[in-house]
Amino acid sequence: MFFRNPQPHQATFEEHLGKVKQAGFEVERETPGRARVTRGGDGAVIEDAGGGRVKVGKAGVLVGKEIALLISGGYQMFLRTPSGKELPALASQLTALHEFDEDLREALGLTSLYNLSLGTTADEHLYDRVEDRDAPRYPRPWEKRAISR
Numbered sequence: 001m002f003f004r005n006p007q008p009h010q011a012t013f014e015e016h017l018g019k020v021k022q023a024g025f026e027v028e029r030e031t032p033g034r035a036r037v038t039r040g041g042d043g044a045v046i047e048d049a050g051g052g053r054v055k056v057g058k059a060g061v062l063v064g065k066e067i068a069l070l071i072s073g074g075y076q077m078f079l080r081t082p083s084g085k086e087l088p089a090l091a092s093q094l095t096a097l098h099e100f101d102e103d104l105r106e107a108l109g110l111t112s113l114y115n116l117s118l119g120t121t122a123d124e125h126l127y128d129r130v131e132d133r134d135a136p137r138y139p140r141p142w143e144k145r146a147i148s149r
Contacts, residue, residue, distance in 0.1 A: 010052025016108055020046075023107035036067075041093070042100035043067045046108070054108055059101040061093050070097070070122040077122065 011019075017027050020037055028036045033048035044067065045057040060067040061079050068079035070089060077089040105112050 011109075012052070013048040013054065016046070016054050019109070020104070020107050023103060025104065025107065037104060038062060039100055039103075040096060042097050044101070044104060046104075054110075056104065056108065056110065059097060059104065061089070061097060063087065070094075072122040 013033060017035055021027055025037045025039045028038070030036055030045070035046055037044050037046055041062050042059060043062050044059040047055045047057070049055040058069050060069040062068070063079065063081050063085060066081040066083060066085075068081045068085070068087065071078045071080050071086075077094060079087045079089050079093070102112060
């Protein structure tokens with residue numbers, strides 16, 4: 001006789017949203033496969049990735065109806081909305097945002113990565129003071145240049 005391991009249950013997007021609601025988050029559907037999740041002054045967008053998986057967008061602080069994402073200025077963290085409004089981030093906002101992100105991942109049953117668990121992270125860093133770093137490459141001072149006479 002052959003023994004079979006039962007197939008693990010793949011939760012639907014609706015079941016994931018139910019778990020999030022049970023964890024104390026507010027859920028607002030944007031499209032059938034996309035929802036906006038908020039709690040307190042923080043929010044994120046989650047999407048159905050198919051096959052019982054969900055994709056969590058970057059969590060941010062709510063500024064009006066928009067979700068402002070973190071930007072590192074080197075000396076301070078800033079919040080930037082999709083419309084371009086930029087605000088300095090307060091320590092209390094960063095702490096709440098970190099807790100929001102951890103709680104959301106736990107409610108969805110996602111893996112919490114070590115580097116993300118250390119604190120809030122930013123995708124954009126604006127503290128590089130090297131001008132024209134991304135401009136076309138110019139010869140370095142120690143490289144030989146063609147001498148024109």
